[in-house]
Amino acid sequence: MEDGNGVKVAVVDSGITLTHPDVKVAGGECTVQGENPQDYGPLGGPHGSHCAGIIAAHGTPPAGVRGIAPGSALYSFRVFPPPPPGGGESQASNYAIAKAIDRALATGCDLINMSLGGGSADPATEAAIQDARNAGTVCVAAAGNDGRQPVSFPASDDLCVAVSALGRIGLFPSGSVDTGDVAPPYGSDKKDFIAQFSNIGPEISVTGPGVGVISTVPDKHYAVMSGTSMATPAVTGLAARMLATDPSLLNARRDATRADGIAKLVLQSCKKLGFGPNFEGQGLPKG
Amino acid sequence: MARFIVRYRGNGARPEDTVNKLRSIKGAAVVDDAGRMMLMDVPEQALRSVLASEPDWLIAPEVAYPMPDTRKRAEGLSSGT
Numbered sequence: 001m002e003d004g005n006g007v008k009v010a011v012v013d014s015g016i017t018l019t020h021p022d023v024k025v026a027g028g029e030c031t032v033q034g035e036n037p038q039d040y041g042p043l044g045g046p047h048g049s050h051c052a053g054i055i056a057a058h059g060t061p062p063a064g065v066r067g068i069a070p071g072s073a074l075y076s077f078r079v080f081p082p083p084p085p086g087g088g089e090s091q092a093s094n095y096a097i098a099k100a101i102d103r104a105l106a107t108g109c110d111l112i113n114m115s116l117g118g119g120s121a122d123p124a125t126e127a128a129i130q131d132a133r134n135a136g137t138v139c140v141a142a143a144g145n146d147g148r149q150p151v152s153f154p155a156s157d158d159l160c161v162a163v164s165a166l167g168r169i170g171l172f173p174s175g176s177v178d179t180g181d182v183a184p185p186y187g188s189d190k191k192d193f194i195a196q197f198s199n200i201g202p203e204i205s206v207t208g209p210g211v212g213v214i215s216t217v218p219d220k221h222y223a224v225m226s227g228t229s230m231a232t233p234a235v236t237g238l239a240a241r242m243l244a245t246d247p248s249l250l251n252a253r254r255d256a257t258r259a260d261g262i263a264k265l266v267l268q269s270c271k272k273l274g275f276g277p278n279f280e281g282q283g284l285p286k287g
Numbered sequence: 288m289a290r291f292i293v294r295y296r297g298n299g300a301r302p303e304d305t306v307n308k309l310r311s312i313k314g315a316a317v318v319d320d321a322g323r324m325m326l327m328d329v330p331e332q333a334l335r336s337v338l339a340s341e342p343d344w345l346i347a348p349e350v351a352y353p354m355p356d357t358r359k360r361a362e363g364l365s366s367g368t
Contacts, residue, residue, distance in 0.1 A: 014354065033318065089353050089354055090353075091354070092352045093350070093352075094347065094349060094351070095292050095324070098294070099321045102323065102324065115355055117352055119350075119352075122347060124292040124294060127347075226357060227357035
């Protein structure tokens with residue numbers, strides 16, 4: 001049995017590749033207004049495919065990549081439309097995001113990965129997150145990449161597991177662009193750092209690896225990306241792995257107590273790395 | 288006229304009589320109906336007036352979140368096949 005077996009994970013993002021040999025998508029929906037609900041592939045770009053691979057890619061290195069919980073079932077909820085013709089930024093509506101969270105609940109997802117956000121709290125997304133929590137599901141959200149700025153919404157919501165980005169000197173080539181992400185404070189192990197781009201603050205729950213992360217992208221390719229977007233699925237994958245090993249919690253009645261139990265499972269597994277709570281929250285989940 | 292999200296926060300199914308009131312607001316159009324939640328083009332004042340005595344309904348303006356900023360370094364390191 002593979003890590004994460006029996007756990008359903010929603011990736012609310014730009015869609016997940018449906019053709020990559022390392023990634024299997026169990027289902028999903030596009031909630032972008034005016035688009036076909038069945039178009040939950042990577043039409044919004046490669047971001048969601050990269051996140052999905054970190055959680056549950058089932059390839060074999062070195063030819064492929066393997067995610068943290070390859071036995072978990074991935075569900076793609078696409079909330080980002082295709083990039084505008086001629087360039088420009090794709091944006092996700094809070095309606096699409098809240099609807100995706102609702103659909104993930106209806107699908108029976110245990111964890112919802114949200115490597116997105118920005119700005120202040122939005123009541124529609126807040127309500128969907130709260131409804132998810134009351135229905136036994138936990139949202140894991142990215143702190144944001146604004147460079148030591150306050151934690152973005154929805155990660156700033158106290159019902160989300162908020163994730164900062166951890167890096168480790170020596171895991172990327174010296175002189176590569178990742179070198180620019182190195183910044184103090186350093187951890188108890190001086191090779192560890194919280195990435196310069198990572199947002200920080202008292203809302204941070206945990207940290208996860210988010211510098212120079214290799215994962216899957218459409219169509220059958222791989223790419224290196226950095227961001228709290230990458231740290232978040234690492235934590236989601238660790239959460240899936242832990243939940244799979246706790247059948248009483250996995251099969252518990254879907255209510256707020258179950259969700260609290262899942263969050264507690266993640267937080268109590270953490271190892272503090274010496275950065276302090278504003279940078280790492282409870283630390284790095286052990287999974 | 289602006290675009291708003293209305294979401295039912297109460298227990299059980301949404302009350303259809305309230306939904307009918309929302310649908311009948313002059314000039315309003317339901318852009319999407321997702322069960323507990325609807326996306327509407329609607330005059331704000333009229334919307335707030337209909338839901339003023341309905342504490343189980345939430346009103347939120349539609350807002351947009353940008354695609355997260357990550358730096359993609361290289362593609363095609365391996366075909367994986």
